[in-house]
Amino acid sequence: MVILSNLEIKLKIKNFLIPFKNLIEKSFKIKIIRVRNQLVPDIPHSRIVSESTYSPWIKDVSFNEIYQVAKNYTLVDEYRMYEIYNLASQISSLDGDVLEVGTWRGGSSAIIQGALKKCNSNSKFFIADTFKGVVKAGSSKDTRYKGGEHSDASLENLRELYSKLKFPIPEILIGVFPDDHHELDIKKLSLVHSDVDAYDSTSGVIKWCLPRMVKGGIIIFDDYGFLGTEGVTRFVNELISDMLIKKEFLFIHNLNGHAILIKK
Numbered sequence: 015m016v017i018l019s020n021l022e023i024k025l026k027i028k029n030f031l032i033p034f035k036n037l038i039e040k041s042f043k044i045k046i047i048r049v050r051n052q053l054v055p056d057i058p059h060s061r062i063v064s065e066s067t068y069s070p071w072i073k074d075v076s077f078n079e080i081y082q083v084a085k086n087y088t089l090v091d092e093y094r095m096y097e098i099y100n101l102a103s104q105i106s107s108l109d110g111d112v113l114e115v116g117t118w119r120g121g122s123s124a125i126i127q128g129a130l131k132k133c134n135s136n137s138k139f140f141i142a143d144t145f146k147g148v149v150k151a152g153s154s155k156d157t158r159y160k161g162g163e164h165s166d167a168s169l170e171n172l173r174e175l176y177s178k179l180k181f182p183i184p185e186i187l188i189g190v191f192p193d194d195h196h197e198l199d200i201k202k203l204s205l206v207h208s209d210v211d212a213y214d215s216t217s218g219v220i221k222w223c224l225p226r227m228v229k230g231g232i233i234i235f236d237d238y239g240f241l242g243t244e245g246v247t248r249f250v251n252e253l254i255s256d257m258l259i260k261k262e263f264l265f266i267h268n269l270n271g272h273a274i275l276i277k278k
């Protein structure tokens with residue numbers, strides 16, 4: 015009789031499972047990564063693999079015309095891009111402007127612009143970025159972000175993408191949002207896409223946007239469901255525990271990593 019140590023048993027199980035993992039990754043075009051949930055004890059993490067299968071983005075021609083180009087200019091995955099596209103289409107007739115803060119090379123903004131264009135929206139679209147990377151990061155609420163990350167983007171990247179798609183370029187707000195834009199005259203917002211990675215930055219953006227949201231208006235938080243951007247998770251969780259916000263907004267945690275607020 016062969017007696018195996020604990021380590022040997024673990025290795026045997028791991029080796030047995032590897033072909034299944036490879037098959038699943040190949041079939042579903044996903045990567046299975048072991049997430050160590052003890053890294054951030056108050057924000058538990060695990061790799062989420064939904065059991066649903068319906069994937070309308072595969073056959074959505076107008077989405078794909080944009081996404082297949084924009085995917086080379088974004089850090090946002092297809093699931094979140096499709097949700098942004100869908101939500102931007104749905105708010106397109108509301109009376110309010112649209113704002114993205116955290117544009118980087120332009121990918122997610124192009125998806126919004128495509129949806130607004132398809133729906134003949136009258137909303138004005140603003141996009142904001144420092145183009146020098148993440149700011150206001152490194153507070154005790156943040157985990158990975160310290161400031162300066164994602165500085166590898168420029169206006170040239172953005173212009174190139176919009177020219178490939180033949181889309182009009184939205185109004186670009188260069189600098190720290192909202193601090194560098196005191197003159198900005200936006201009174202109503204129907205959609206906000208906040209993708210700024212850090213607690214204080216998200217807080218600044220959202221506190222500026224909240225009083226401007228119109229009824230039915232939507233705030234999409236990127237970074238809510240990801241290891242490394244717990245500052246955003248913490249900010250949103252604090253926000254939704256506030257009684258006033260609960261009365262004014264519906265909250266959705268989408269398992270693609272987005273958090274969504276809808277103004278009642």
Ligand SMILES: C[S@@+](CC[C@H](N)C(=O)[O-])C[C@H]1O[C@@H](n2cnc3c(N)ncnc32)[C@H](O)[C@@H]1O
Nearest residue numbers: 088089116118121122143144147148190191210
């Ligand atoms: C993860 S990237 C955005 C990714 C982008 N949405 C995409 O489609 O890939 C985060 C961006 O937020 C910007 N940023 C962070 N805080 C900001 C702030 N307060 N004002 C303006 N830009 C900010 C950074 O410069 C960086 O380009």
